[in-house]
Amino acid sequence: MPVKKFSKSKGVLIAAVIGGVTIVLSLFAGIAAHYLVKNLTLTTASLASPADPQLAAGQPTDVPGEETASALPNPLEPVFAPTLTPWDGASQVSILLLGLDYRDWSARSEYSRSDTMILLTLDPLTHRAGILSIPRDLWVNIPGFKHGKINTAYYLGATYKLPGAGPGLAVKTVEQFLGVPINYCAQIDFSAFVDFIDELGGVKIEIPEAITVDLLGSGAATKKTLRPGVQVLPGEWALAYARARNTRGGDFDRAKRQQQVILAIRNRVLSLNMLPTLITKADVLYQQLAAGIHTNLSLDEAIKLALLASQVPEENITRGVIDESYVLFGRSPDGLSILIPLIDKIHVLRDEIFASSGVLSPMTPGNSLERMLAEQARVSIQNKSRAEGITMQTADYLVGLGINVVDQREVEGPASFTTLIDHSGKPFTTRYLVDQLGLENPRIVMEYDPENPVDLELILGDDWARSGRLP
Amino acid sequence: MRYHQQSDTQPVVVRNKRPLWFVILGSCLGFIFIFLSVLMGGYTGYQSGHQEIARAAVLADFQQLQEQFFLGMQDFNEGNLELARQRFEYILARDPNFPGAADRLVDTLRILYATSTPTAIPPTPTLTPTRDMRPVEELLELAKNYFDLGDWNNVIDTLIALRKENPDFRVVDVDSLLFRSLRNRGIQKIQSESNLEGGIYDLALADRFGPIDEEAKRWRNLARIYMIGLGFWEVYPQQAVYYFGQVAAAAPYLRDASGWTASGRYRESLLHYADQLAREGDWCEAESQYLLALSLGADNRIQATAVYAQLQCSPPTHTPTFTQTITQTPTATTSVTPWLTVIITPTETSTLSPSPSATVSSTAPIPETVTSTLSSTPTPPSSTTPTPSQTPQPSPSPTPSPTSG
Numbered sequence: 001m002p003v004k005k006f007s008k009s010k011g012v013l014i015a016a017v018i019g020g021v022t023i024v025l026s027l028f029a030g031i032a033a034h035y036l037v038k039n040l041t042l043t044t045a046s047l048a049s050p051a052d053p054q055l056a057a058g059q060p061t062d063v064p065g066e067e068t069a070s071a072l073p074n075p076l077e078p079v080f081a082p083t084l085t086p087w088d089g090a091s092q093v094s095i096l097l098l099g100l101d102y103r104d105w106s107a108r109s110e111y112s113r114s115d116t117m118i119l120l121t122l123d124p125l126t127h128r129a130g131i132l133s134i135p136r137d138l139w140v141n142i143p144g145f146k147h148g149k150i151n152t153a154y155y156l157g158a159t160y161k162l163p164g165a166g167p168g169l170a171v172k173t174v175e176q177f178l179g180v181p182i183n184y185c186a187q188i189d190f191s192a193f194v195d196f197i198d199e200l201g202g203v204k205i206e207i208p209e210a211i212t213v214d215l216l217g218s219g220a221a222t223k224k225t226l227r228p229g230v231q232v233l234p235g236e237w238a239l240a241y242a243r244a245r246n247t248r249g250g251d252f253d254r255a256k257r258q259q260q261v262i263l264a265i266r267n268r269v270l271s272l273n274m275l276p277t278l279i280t281k282a283d284v285l286y287q288q289l290a291a292g293i294h295t296n297l298s299l300d301e302a303i304k305l306a307l308l309a310s311q312v313p314e315e316n317i318t319r320g321v322i323d324e325s326y327v328l329f330g331r332s333p334d335g336l337s338i339l340i341p342l343i344d345k346i347h348v349l350r351d352e353i354f355a356s357s358g359v360l361s362p363m364t365p366g367n368s369l370e371r372m373l374a375e376q377a378r379v380s381i382q383n384k385s386r387a388e389g390i391t392m393q394t395a396d397y398l399v400g401l402g403i404n405v406v407d408q409r410e411v412e413g414p415a416s417f418t419t420l421i422d423h424s425g426k427p428f429t430t431r432y433l434v435d436q437l438g439l440e441n442p443r444i445v446m447e448y449d450p451e452n453p454v455d456l457e458l459i460l461g462d463d464w465a466r467s468g469r470l471p
Numbered sequence: 472m473r474y475h476q477q478s479d480t481q482p483v484v485v486r487n488k489r490p491l492w493f494v495i496l497g498s499c500l501g502f503i504f505i506f507l508s509v510l511m512g513g514y515t516g517y518q519s520g521h522q523e524i525a526r527a528a529v530l531a532d533f534q535q536l537q538e539q540f541f542l543g544m545q546d547f548n549e550g551n552l553e554l555a556r557q558r559f560e561y562i563l564a565r566d567p568n569f570p571g572a573a574d575r576l577v578d579t580l581r582i583l584y585a586t587s588t589p590t591a592i593p594p595t596p597t598l599t600p601t602r603d604m605r606p607v608e609e610l611l612e613l614a615k616n617y618f619d620l621g622d623w624n625n626v627i628d629t630l631i632a633l634r635k636e637n638p639d640f641r642v643v644d645v646d647s648l649l650f651r652s653l654r655n656r657g658i659q660k661i662q663s664e665s666n667l668e669g670g671i672y673d674l675a676l677a678d679r680f681g682p683i684d685e686e687a688k689r690w691r692n693l694a695r696i697y698m699i700g701l702g703f704w705e706v707y708p709q710q711a712v713y714y715f716g717q718v719a720a721a722a723p724y725l726r727d728a729s730g731w732t733a734s735g736r737y738r739e740s741l742l743h744y745a746d747q748l749a750r751e752g753d754w755c756e757a758e759s760q761y762l763l764a765l766s767l768g769a770d771n772r773i774q775a776t777a778v779y780a781q782l783q784c785s786p787p788t789h790t791p792t793f794t795q796t797i798t799q800t801p802t803a804t805t806s807v808t809p810w811l812t813v814i815i816t817p818t819e820t821s822t823l824s825p826s827p828s829a830t831v832s833s834t835a836p837i838p839e840t841v842t843s844t845l846s847s848t849p850t851p852p853s854s855t856t857p858t859p860s861q862t863p864q865p866s867p868s869p870t871p872s873p874t875s876g
Contacts (some may be wrong), residue, residue: 425682
């Protein structure tokens with residue numbers, strides 16, 4: 001019995017010791033797990049912060065890259081969110097690509113100018129895209145500052161710590177100049193560009209004529225010549241090709257080469273069916289490139305846009321460069337070479353690239369007649385011209401063209417010019433009428449009145465009576 | 472262990488199954504306990520990490536906003552109202568309750584738009600539209616309601632949401648509503664939001680549906696001419712005068728995103744042009760440009776310059792000579808521009824007196840000490856409007872040199 005007693009108490013003791021140890025162990029394990037996971041969480045979050053831009057390993061260049069020239073704190077942080085127009089996911093999306101001035105970048109200048117400005121647009125609805133290159137010397141109004149070359153907007157925004165910093169003011173300046181809302185902005189460092197191209201295994205470029213390019217770095221050794229023909233260029237060479245400006249067209253030629261490289265990247269990704277692979281490792285790739293890309297695009301958005309871009313056939317991509325035919329050459333008050341924009345010509349180019357399609361375009365199907373018929377507009381014809389009796393003739397003529405004439409009468413006149421009054425917004429019928437009447441300078445008046453029994457009033461003037469278009 | 476009696480005298484130790492079970496059970500419980508502790512520790516660590524990140528983010532955000540507020544106040548006090556406005560609007564978009572920001576924005580806008588102008592204060596930026604999942608029929612009705620309220624942005628956003636859901640839904644009605652809204656928004660942007668190019672773009676979009684009306688065309692044309700004039704700003708003053716003159720005559724208070732009005736731009740370009748003519752020695756034409764600028768608003772400095780130009784243009788018949796008793800450069804010309812460099816003030820004019828020491832003729836070159844600040848400091852008519860001349864120059868290198876990339 002004493003043995004039994006002893007054993008019992010020993011057992012209790014052992015159990016107590018083991019229990020105690022277990023509790024202590026649990027405590028330590030819990031605390032350790034707490035700090036381990038906490039640190040991991042913090043580390044993972046800090047990974048999203050931009051590391052220093054570094055050139056790819058083995059790049060034979062002495063370009064220093066310890067500091068980023070951008071003032072953006074974090075590529076994933078929505079620093080632009082309040083300053084840029086948010087994308088709704090359905091309408092046309094626009095992205096401003098910014099490349100920094102190499103000299104500022106290589107000199108590790110805290111603030112830089114934007115050397116390259118390319119505005120990309122994608123329309124998810126019609127699968128159309130557009131690329132517009134904006135020359136750096138364009139003389140524009142920089143919001144909040146005096147007039148200046150467009151490339152200084154980035155510098156001023158960063159220097160004065162404006163909301164959105166350099167990219168923010170660059171976007172605002174371009175928006176104000178073109179009138180096109182910009183949803184995203186991406187500033188790409190040289191190193192990130194090189195890395196990305198290398199990740200793709202180079203890009204296939206057709207070089208039209210021999211060109212001397214300057215690889216990153218300095219000295220004569222960096223000067224290389226690319227011969228004409230189709231070649232696959234590694235990252236550094238592709239960058240040098242995109243930066244070269246020593247051809248006759250200077251900056252304008254360079255802009256065209258940059259667009260060529262952008263399309264080559266797209267083609268490379270699509271031809272090798274690399275998109276799924278890239279998307280699979282997008283997270284890793286994004287972290288690798290995060291140091292050199294500063295954007296308000298999240299990874300998800302970037303993937304979404306990449307997928308969207310992959311659905312756009314090449315023939316649906318409209319390319320434009322604001323080149324010598326869209327500007328006047330001039331000198332700024334302080335003697336710098338500048339490009340004075342020819343606004344009307346630029347409007348045509350802009351509309352061709354940005355306003356030709358999309359969710360904000362007419363989607364009523366058919367030709368102009370079918371669209372007019374679809375509107376079922378009720379048209380009233382009133383004669384204010386000096387010619388009598390043309391009301392009925394005109395009505396018959398228009399009815400014959402398919403227009404729904406519900407009223408016709410003579411009214412007090414005279415009127416020299418024909419006027420169209422739109423009471424309910426019938427743009428297709430208005431256009432059809434203007435085209436069919438062949439009026440050179442029609443007066444169109446918008447008087448919205450949904451209670452009006454007719455949608456459009458056509459008030460005939462002497463110009464119509466004299467036109468001789470009545471059968 | 473339990474002891475069984477093998478015989479009467481000898482206790483026999485026999486193995487009992489219970490202790491083993493206890494050990495196994497205890498161990499299992501121990502492991503489970505440790506595992507749960509690790510799990511809980513991990514969970515709390517994760518939560519704590521995230522809370523710390525969130526706290527840091529909030530703090531960083533607050534610090535960023537605070538910095539913007541401080542810089543905004545600085546800009547406000549220095550008269551850089553457009554920059555101040557940008558900062559306060561940004562702060563309010565991020566944190567509508569940020570202390571003092573709303574008041575300062577109102578103050579800024581009040582001064583910025585103090586001139587008698589029919590334009591309205593631009594609306595604050597709209598926030599991200601969330602995806603609307605209502606049935607398309609409801610969305611169309613909603614869009615119509617917004618249209619009746621004159622809220623063009625929301626009409627367009629709602630119709631985009633509708634088209635995202637079903638692009639073929641009542642396509643004719645949607646096209647009609649989009650056409651009218653784009654047309655109205657375009658005019659509104661030009662007329663009252665200082666967004667000239669944005670307005671032109673909206674009207675270009677509307678024009679894709681059908682021909683726009685006379686009123687829309689008129690606003691588009693004014694904005695277009697204004698933008699053309701902007702291209703020549705400070706570079707070809709004569710062209711700028713030509714274009715801004717047209718806009719100023721039709722819509723003097725048409726305003727651009729920098730806060731300048733058409734009449735302000737016109738007046739300033741007249742001064743640029745007059746200075747250019749003066750530099751070229753065409754004093755008579757310069758005088759007429761100065762007088763034209765004066766007719767748009769009195770200014771003692773311009774008056775003095777105009778008088779000087781007049782004297783150069785039509786010197787007195789006795790060929791009187793003048794001595795400038797004040798040759799020092801008065802204040803306010805810190806900025807260096809290629810334009811004429813400093814001043815004729817009213818005090819200078821008043822002290823001009825005949826002297827045999829110097830002869831002023833109409834062909835006399837501009838004395839280096841007699842210069843004009845007028846063109847070098849393009850200050851809008853009122854001190855309450857933004858002054859691009861006060862544009863802060865970055866240091867140490869205000870203007871980046873033209874380098875190649």
